[in-house]
Amino acid sequence: MKFAFFDAKAYDKPSFDKYGAEEDIRFKYYETKLNEDTADLAYACDGVCAFVNDTLSASVIGKLASLGVGIIALRCAGYNNVDLRAAETYGIRVVHVPAYSPYAVAEHAMALLLTSIRRIHKAYIRTRDFNFSLSGMTGFDLHGKTVGVVGTGRIGRVFIDICRGFGMKVIAYDKFPAQNTDIEYVSLEELFSRADIISLHCPLTDETRHLINCDTIKLMKKGVVIINTSRGALIDAECLLEGIKSRQVGAACLDVYEEETDFFFEDFSGHIISDDILARLISMPNVIVTSHQAFLTEEALNNIAETTVQNIVQIMRYDACPNELIFSDGEILHGTQK
Numbered sequence: 001m002k003f004a005f006f007d008a009k010a011y012d013k014p015s016f017d018k019y020g021a022e023e024d025i026r027f028k029y030y031e032t033k034l035n036e037d038t039a040d041l042a043y044a045c046d047g048v049c050a051f052v053n054d055t056l057s058a059s060v061i062g063k064l065a066s067l068g069v070g071i072i073a074l075r076c077a078g079y080n081n082v083d084l085r086a087a088e089t090y091g092i093r094v095v096h097v098p099a100y101s102p103y104a105v106a107e108h109a110m111a112l113l114l115t116s117i118r119r120i121h122k123a124y125i126r127t128r129d130f131n132f133s134l135s136g137m138t139g140f141d142l143h144g145k146t147v148g149v150v151g152t153g154r155i156g157r158v159f160i161d162i163c164r165g166f167g168m169k170v171i172a173y174d175k176f177p178a179q180n181t182d183i184e185y186v187s188l189e190e191l192f193s194r195a196d197i198i199s200l201h202c203p204l205t206d207e208t209r210h211l212i213n214c215d216t217i218k219l220m221k222k223g224v225v226i227i228n229t230s231r232g233a234l235i236d237a238e239c240l241l242e243g244i245k246s247r248q249v250g251a252a253c254l255d256v257y258e259e260e261t262d263f264f265f266e267d268f269s270g271h272i273i274s275d276d277i278l279a280r281l282i283s284m285p286n287v288i289v290t291s292h293q294a295f296l297t298e299e300a301l302n303n304i305a306e307t308t309v310q311n312i313v314q315i316m317r318y319d320a321c322p323n324e325l326i327f328s329d330g331e332i333l334h335g336t337q338k
């Protein structure tokens with residue numbers, strides 16, 4: 001079997017080559033992202049392997065179908081970039097990797113938080129220049145602070161455990177609260193008004209798009225710290241910038257950004273960034289941006305490759321896969337069984 005692998009990076013290849021070889025699947029690596037202009041690269045391939053910033057709109061899926069592509073194997077958990085209705089229409093199967101390391105993402109969220117509030121990013125640069133002054137370095141204790149977690153799935157729950165280890169009080173909001181748990185669920189409005197720190201761990205849907213916007217920022221405590229390791233469009237970036245400028249938002253830790261597709265994963269160090277909001281956010285001393293790297297641990301990369309290969313094998317050999325995404329009667333179903 002041959003798969004066109006889009007948005008390939010050097011760190012993807014060892015694990016995908018290893019697990020692919022075990023099942024006779026050859027990945028053809030392309031550095032370019034999948035979109036209407038590049039879809040033809042999947043010519044003569046059984047499927048495509050795509051990532052978070054590849055475009056799988058109805059027209060791209062239509063093109064892939066005309067090339068004979070039968071499977072879209074997402075090597076990520078989120079699938080907001082895939083038109084599942086179009087995939088269903090064209091008879092293309094879609095599989096994803098629902099979980100590969102919740103620890104990777106939750107630990108990154110905490111790393112961003114600690115870096116931000118203890119000014120580690122500033123200290124690192126200062127001491128390299130032999131500047132040992134502590135002025136402007138005052139942080140605050142996490143112990144005793146209230147963290148509001150939006151989305152208490154796999155990653156959200158690991159993040160809650162980490163926060164509890166720091167002696168923080170946890171409140172949470174989830175559209176589908178977990179049963180039999182000691183998590184204190186509150187309404188979204190209450191979470192916004194009580195939390196010192198807000199961390200987003202819900203998926204991007206029509207309902208959650210711009211969950212953090214100019215109105216909801218007004219409900220928050222002055223100086224709130226906002227962490228987003230989920231999907232960029234959960235936050236209206238323009239409103240976040242205004243919130244930071246007005247000091248309503250004390251700090252922002254962003255691993256994702258609404259318009260990240262054109263920038264993240266690439267080196268723009270010699271260029272002038274055309275996105276003024278991103279440039280302004282990055283210029284702020286209390287904003288930390290990482291380039292969608294929360295998933296990037298050795299453990300996660302191995303799990304992603306192994307699960308992706310197994311997803312493909314299950315569809316091709318057994319015509320059923322627990323990680324299949326199916327659009328049916330306006331709903332997204334998870335997993336096919338035979």
Ligand code: NAI
Pocket residue numbers: 077078098099102105150151152153154155156173174175176177201202203204205207208229230231255256292293294295296
């Ligand atoms: P999950 O599916 O285990 O948990 C998501 C939780 O969000 C569920 O409890 C669900 O009930 C809840 N939810 C659904 N709709 C909601 C709504 N409208 N409001 C509030 N909560 C809602 O997903 P998991 O594995 O914890 O991942 C969470 C998100 O993290 C993914 O959707 C993905 O976007 C992001 N992610 C980011 C990565 C990165 O590298 N930055 C890597 C992996 C995932």
